[in-house]
Amino acid sequence: VKKKPVRVRQALLPGTISWPPPPEAGLDKSQCNDLSDGGPLLVDDCVTNMLKCNETIIGHTIGGVQRYDTKFYEKHFCTPGYYDYNGGDERIYRLDVPDHDHIAVVTMDSPCADLDLAGFKWKDKTCPQTNHLFDYCEMWPKDGNKREQIRLVSQSATSFYVVVEGKGGEEGPFSLTVQCRDAVH
Numbered sequence: 344v345k346k347k348p349v350r351v352r353q354a355l356l357p358g359t360i361s362w363p364p365p366p367e368a369g370l371d372k373s374q375c376n377d378l379s380d381g382g383p384l385l386v387d388d389c390v391t392n393m394l395k396c397n398e399t400i401i402g403h404t405i406g407g408v409q410r411y412d413t414k415f416y417e418k419h420f421c422t423p424g425y426y427d428y429n430g431g432d433e434r435i436y437r438l439d440v441p442d443h444d445h446i447a448v449v450t451m452d453s454p455c456a457d458l459d460l461a462g463f464k465w466k467d468k469t470c471p472q473t474n475h476l477f478d479y480c481e482m483w484p485k486d487g488n489k490r491e492q493i494r495l496v497s498q499s500a501t502s503f504y505v506v507v508e509g510k511g512g513e514e515g516p517f518s519l520t521v522q523c524r525d526a527v528h
Contacts (some may be wrong), residue, residue, distance in 0.1 A: 346518065347385055347390050348453050348524070349401045352413060354521075356446070358473070362525065363448060363522040365450065366399065366522065367385050368452045368454075368490075368522040369400075369401060369516060369518025369519070369520055370401060370452045370453070370454060370516060370518040371452075371453075371454055371494075372401050372454045372455065373466075374455075374516065375454065375455035375515070375516060377399065377516070377522040378402075378403045378516045379403065379405065380403050380405040380406040381402045381403035381405060381406045381407055381484040382392070382402075382403075382406060382436055383406070383447075384407070384408065384436070386468070386469070387468075387469040387470065388408065389410060389435055389469065389470035390409055390435050390436065390437050390470060390504075391407065391434050391435060391436055392436055393436065393437050393438070393439070394436045394437065394438040394449075394505060394519065394521050395435075395438075395521065395524060396440075396447065396482065396521055396522070396523030397518040397521065397523065398520075398521060399517050399518055399519065399521075399526075400416055400432050400436075400518065400519050401516065401517070401526075402472070402516065402517055402518075402519070403434075403514070403515065403516045403517070404431060404433060404434055404456070404458065404507060404508075404509050404513075404514045404515060404517070405432055405433045405514050406432065407432035407433050407434040407435070407507075408432060408434075408435065409431070409432055410433065410435070410470060411428065411433060411434070411473070412428050412429045412473075412507065413426065413427060413428045413429055413451070414451050414473070415428075415473050416428060416461065416480075416482060416508075417478075418473070418479060419463065419477060419480050420519050421461050421463065421480035421481070421482040421528060422461075422482045422483075422484055426459070426466060426484055426511075427510060427511045427512075427514060428459075428508050428509075429512075430509075430512030431508075431509040431511075431512035431513060432459060432514060433506050433509070434506070434507045434517075435470055435503055435504055435506050435507075435513065436504070436505045436506075436507075436519065437468075437503070437504055437505075438495070438502070438503045438504075438505055438521060439500070439502050439503075439524065440460075440497050440500065440502070440503070440509070441500055442499055442500045443498070443499070443524060443525065444496075444497070444498050444525060444526035445496070445523060445524070445526055446494055446495070446496050446523070446524055446525075446526045447494070447495040447497075447503065447521055447522070447523045448492060448493075448494050448521070448522045448523075449492065449493050449494075449495065449505055449519060449520070449521050450490060450491070450492045450519070450520045450522070451490065451491045451518065451519055452518045452520075453488050453491075453507075453515060453518075454488050455488065455512045455515040455516055455517075456488060456493040456506055456509060456511045456513040456514060456515025456517075457486070457487055457488055457509065457511070458488070458491075458508065458509050458510070458513065458515060458517055459482065459484040459485070459491060459507075459508050459509075459510060460482070460484070460491040460492070460493055460505070460506070460507060460508075460511060460519075461479055461480065461481065461482040461493070461505070461506040461508060462478035462480070462493045462495050462503050462504065462505045463479060463480040463481070463503065463504055463506075464477055464478070464480075464495075464497070464501055464502070464503055465502055465503075465504050466502065467502075468502070470504060471504075476526055481493040481494065481495060484510070487500065493505075496526060498526075505519065
C-alpha cells in the first residue's frame, strides 16, 4: 500500500489563539478545614466581592446566597437540568472587563466538595433574578472535585457574574484564579 504524503497544516486566518498556561492550584486537600465560611456579602446581598484579572481568591460557599437553582441554569441555557443545584449556598462574584476584545479564563479548584463554576454576562450592577433574561452563559460541570474552567469572552466593556455552586447542597472551600488577555493579537 502506497502512503500519501501528509500536508503541513496551515492556519486559515492570520494569528493564533494561545491560552495562558494553567495556573497553580489555589487550594489543596490539606486546606479543607482551614476556612469555615466565605465571609460577608458586599453588594446588594448577592455579590461576595469583585474579581480582578491576574489574581487568585480563596472562598467558601457557606454564608453565600441561595439565589440560583437548577431551573435558573437550565432556563438560561447554562447547562441542562441533569444536576441538582437546589440546595446549599452559592457564592457570586463580579468581574468587570474593559472595552475592546477580551478573554477572561476563570479556573476553580475545589478539592474538598463537588462544586461547579458558572459565568454569565449581565449589564446591571445588581444580580439578576430568575425571570431576568441574558444571552451569554458558560458552565461546564464536572463530577466530583475536579478542576473547572470557563472562558468569558467580550467585545466591549462588560460585567460578568461568576458563580460557585454546590451540587446536591454540597458546601466547601474553593479557589478562583482569573487570567485575562486581549482576544485579538
